[in-house]
Amino acid sequence: MKKRLLVFCSLLAVLVLSACGSSNDDSAEQASEDKVWEAIQDSGKITVGTSGTLYPASYYPEGSDDITGYDVEVIKEIAKRLDLEVEFKTSDFNNMLASVQNGRVDLAANDIGVTDERKGKFAYSEPYKYSYTTMIVRKDDLSGINSLEDLKGKKAGGEATTGYSEIAEELGAEVVAYGNTTNDVYLRDVDNGRTDLIINDYYLQSLALQAFSDFNITIHPDFKFDETANAAIMPKEATELKKQVDKVLSEMREDGTLTKLSEEFFGGADVSKQPDEDIPTVDEVLEQQQEEEK
Structure with a gap:
């Protein structure tokens, strides 16, 4: 009987200690989360x-x-x-x-x-903020880009590690990386041919075009893809x-x-609401172009 009682008490102690340990762990985790x-x-x-x-x-x-x-x-x-x-x-x-x-x-x-x-x-x-992705190119020749497959070998201006630069790389473009640079530097380089394109947010690019209307640049008329949330x-x-x-x-x-x-x-636009139109993904745009070429 004493042996059974000893075992029971030992088990009870383990359970109590475990419960205390769990409580302490939870408290410590909560404290860490609140730091x-x-x-x-x-x-x-x-x-x-x-x-x-x-x-x-x-x-x-x-x-x-x-x-x-x-x-x-x-x-x-x-x-x-x-x-x-x-x-x-x-x-x-x-x-x-x-x-x-x-x-x-x-x-x-x-x-x-x-x-x-x-x-x-x-x-x-x-x-x-909600938007979608577009592409700035030269106005006179669209930087020689008629399909997304034409990005192979083109130079895309952007910051390293951004999602837009990753898209450019996935499509075969060479990313020309900038540091913390103002918009006019990116846009001027497309204008003068140092780069061929900039993949970025539609609203940001639309306002950039308005601000630098003397540059030979435009948003590519055929490409909008990848709805974004910021x-x-x-x-x-x-x-x-x-x-x-x-x-x-x-x-x-x-x-x-x-x-x-x-x-x-944003010039009167309400970017806090999601776009009304359905925006395809970049993969869907690629698939559609490949189907059209068959």
Whole structure:
């Protein structure tokens, strides 16, 4: 009887210790998940990575030291509603993501596309911009591109590691990588023949064409593909920060703030809503072209 009682007590102790261990582990995990948000609350400030060179998402108006743009103003409004100060740190895209991972910034906002690959490394806010992908080429000859297969051997301007550069590489183009460079540099290089094309967001490219109408460039009339969603990006473990940001974004969508900001920076267009038309994927465009060639 004593032996049975001893065994029972031992098992009970193991269960209690296991339960305590589980509780402690959960608490530790929760604490770890809350570190980013706790640090923000302690400092009263949120630090944001952005480029400052991507019109109209994140840029400095000529003659001004004050950063603005659609993404920038969305983040400013989020910070305001969370009663936080906001500090922007500018860098190229690659360093921006590294800064999120190493804790130099709390989140990044710079027309950042939502991709499955990044979802494995980061947390995303709810999207606040929707668009699709287009291609800038020379106006007089479309840079010799009549089908997506013609991209083989062409030079595509872009930042290394972006989804648009990956598309260009997958289609056989050589990516000419730039650092944190303003739009006019990319566009001028297509105009003068240093590069042949730029694959990027439709709305950004449309406004770029308006801003530099003297360049011999246009959006290719035959290609639109890959519907996109853009959002702020933050550390994977920043669950409370994501929760707070998403809550404010939902309020901004409902009260019309996102629409108002979008129309201000995108020439009256509401990029906070998904496109009405069906946009094919780049693979579907390729398949259709191959069928037409048979």
